[in-house]
Amino acid sequence: MRPPLGKAAGVMADLIPFSYRNNHTLLHRYDVRCKMLSFIALSLTTLKAEAFGLLLISCIVITALSFLKGRILVIFYELRFFIFFLFFVFIIRTFSTPGSPVFQNPWIPATREGIYQGGCLFWKMLLIALLSLVFISTTKPSQTKEALKRFFRPIPFVPEERLAAMITLMIRFIPLILDEIQEIKDAQRSRCIENRKNPFYRIKHLTIPLFRGLFETAGELAEAMESRCFGEGSTPMMLSSGTIDWFCLAMVLVGCLLIILS
Amino acid sequence: MNVIEIQNLTHRFPDGSLGLDHIDLTIRAGSFVLITGENGSGKTTLLKHLNGLLFPTAGSVIIDGKGISEDPLHARQAVGLVFQNPDTQIVGETVSEDVAFGPENLCLDRNEIEKRTHDVLTILKLLPLASQRPHLLSGGEKRRLAIAGVLAMKPKVLALDEPFSSLDYPGTKQVLKQILSLHESGHTIVMTSHDIEKIAAHAERVVVMKKGKVALDGPPDQVFPDLERFGVRPPCALRWGKPLESWLI
Ligand SMILES: Nc1ncnc2c1ncn2[C@@H]1O[C@H](COP(=O)(O)OP(=O)(O)O)[C@@H](O)[C@H]1O
Ligand SMILES: [Mg+2]
Numbered sequence: 001m002r003p004p005l006g007k008a009a010g011v012m013a014d015l016i017p018f019s020y021r022n023n024h025t026l027l028h029r030y031d032v033r034c035k036m037l038s039f040i041a042l043s044l045t046t047l048k049a050e051a052f053g054l055l056l057i058s059c060i061v062i063t064a065l066s067f068l069k070g071r072i073l074v075i076f077y078e079l080r081f082f083i084f085f086l087f088f089v090f091i092i093r094t095f096s097t098p099g100s101p102v103f104q105n106p107w108i109p110a111t112r113e114g115i116y117q118g119g120c121l122f123w124k125m126l127l128i129a130l131l132s133l134v135f136i137s138t139t140k141p142s143q144t145k146e147a148l149k150r151f152f153r154p155i156p157f158v159p160e161e162r163l164a165a166m167i168t169l170m171i172r173f174i175p176l177i178l179d180e181i182q183e184i185k186d187a188q189r190s191r192c193i194e195n196r197k198n199p200f201y202r203i204k205h206l207t208i209p210l211f212r213g214l215f216e217t218a219g220e221l222a223e224a225m226e227s228r229c230f231g232e233g234s235t236p237m238m239l240s241s242g243t244i245d246w247f248c249l250a251m252v253l254v255g256c257l258l259i260i261l262s
Numbered sequence: 263m264n265v266i267e268i269q270n271l272t273h274r275f276p277d278g279s280l281g282l283d284h285i286d287l288t289i290r291a292g293s294f295v296l297i298t299g300e301n302g303s304g305k306t307t308l309l310k311h312l313n314g315l316l317f318p319t320a321g322s323v324i325i326d327g328k329g330i331s332e333d334p335l336h337a338r339q340a341v342g343l344v345f346q347n348p349d350t351q352i353v354g355e356t357v358s359e360d361v362a363f364g365p366e367n368l369c370l371d372r373n374e375i376e377k378r379t380h381d382v383l384t385i386l387k388l389l390p391l392a393s394q395r396p397h398l399l400s401g402g403e404k405r406r407l408a409i410a411g412v413l414a415m416k417p418k419v420l421a422l423d424e425p426f427s428s429l430d431y432p433g434t435k436q437v438l439k440q441i442l443s444l445h446e447s448g449h450t451i452v453m454t455s456h457d458i459e460k461i462a463a464h465a466e467r468v469v470v471m472k473k474g475k476v477a478l479d480g481p482p483d484q485v486f487p488d489l490e491r492f493g494v495r496p497p498c499a500l501r502w503g504k505p506l507e508s509w510l511i
Contacts, residue, residue: 221353229335
């Protein structure tokens with residue numbers, strides 16, 4: 001509907017898979033505290049689970065992914081390096097776990113146990129990455145901040161306001177960093193930096209302006225926030241959790257317990 | 263009544279250089295003041311004093327009856343400062359969240375925040391974009407969002423630093439129209455610009471700065487003929503002996 005406007009930058013920031021997408025799905029409306037606890041429980045269970053449990057959790061993850069309509073392919077494309085890395089780990093596992101070899105002739109040092117364990121590890125890591133991705137895409141950073149603040153509050157000696165503000169500022173800063181990198185790269189490419197084959201030369205000429213730019217940007221951002229009275233206190237966000245939220249959380253927790261105990 | 267009273271203001275930066283040099287300036291409530299001057303003449307530094315982001319090395323800045331050094335929070339609420347680069351002043355994940363940021367920091371209650379957000383978005387015609395991500399807005403929309411963000415704090419004075427920089431023609435017209443209608447609704451407007459063409463027809467008073475000092479101060483028809491000497495290009499119409507014309511026509 002709207003043409004893509006603004007700097008080339010905005011577009012770059014738009015491609016980050018790990019960023020919030022505004023929408024009104026069930027997952028977006030799920031109370032952030034319950035959602036956070038559910039996702040933590042699911043991640044921990046994933047680490048513990050065996051094949052059957054992983055299958056169940058996969059079903060949950062696939063259902064959750066279906067809420068991020070149209071972005072599935074993009075997500076896997078953006079995660080391609082991670083998936084490649086996991087595949088590498090899988091191969092190493094396959095070869096390094098002792099057990100009965102799969103191939104006798106020609107002899108390849110892969111074991112059945114290795115394939116099973118490597119496969120489980122691959123699967124687990126992918127599930128955890130997807131879980132955190134679903135959480136971040138469906139939760140506003142401001143909600144995450146509020147939830148963290150409330151979780152930290154009962155713990156003594158933790159300055160929860162400041163901690164939560166720091167975490168959200170970090171999330172807020174990621175698109176700015178990516179924009180900055182893209183702009184510097186483009187500007188240097190237009191002056192033919194690609195003719196230089198020495199990677200150290202190129203890294204030096206990327207990082208120096210990058211950090212100078214980032215400090216400047218960070219300074220401006222801090223100033224702008226200060227001018228709008230940013231400080232320790234602010235109106236707390238209203239979080240509302242209904243019966244349905246607690247019911248969902250209970251379901252998830254019971255499910256996780258069953259998977260771990262089975 | 264004077265909403266801003268600056269007396270003998272001097273600001274020295276930590277590195278020892280002089281940013282502002284003995285400035286005296288009073289601004290009447292409801293007026294429209296254009297501050298101009300070449301790059302590095304101290305316009306931005308002056309605006310940051312109105313908002314309590316910088317403090318005087320000597321002299322005083324009194325906003326709406328209170329000194330900025332005594333009560334910076336009062337100054338920040340009374341003067342809404344819109345920065346030159348809108349990208350670094352947008353902090354929300356969505357347009358409406360960004361507008362709510364200021365009122366939230368004032369610890370207003372949730373209903374009041376929602377009401378203000380809605381009102382301000384309506385005034386600046388951003389309501390259809392309320393749930394958009396700010397980074398995807400156009401230049402003119404971003405600038406209007408930046409104005410909305412400070413307007414939600416109900417400031418008396420709106421201080422805008424180079425509000426037309428890097429805007430295209432439609433963007434400039436959108437922003438100009440909003441600024442003028444805010445002025446009509448009673449806000450005091452203080453605006454800086456090194457290029458006065460776009461605003462020349464509307465300013466009631468022009469302050470020219472040079473090297474941290476106020477070099478000229480007066481109504482446009484008195485100040486404009488002298489601008490050339492201070493590194494600012496006088497409006498085209500003047501050279502051709504024609505009356506100034508608004509960009510909105
Ligand atoms: N933090 C700082 N430290 C030292 N010098 C500064 C600082 N900020 C601005 N200046 C200098 O102060 C002068 C006035 O800057 P500024 O108010 O930004 O000018 P303008 O907005 O009119 O272009 C410039 O010469 C600039 O280099
Ligand atoms: Mg400036």
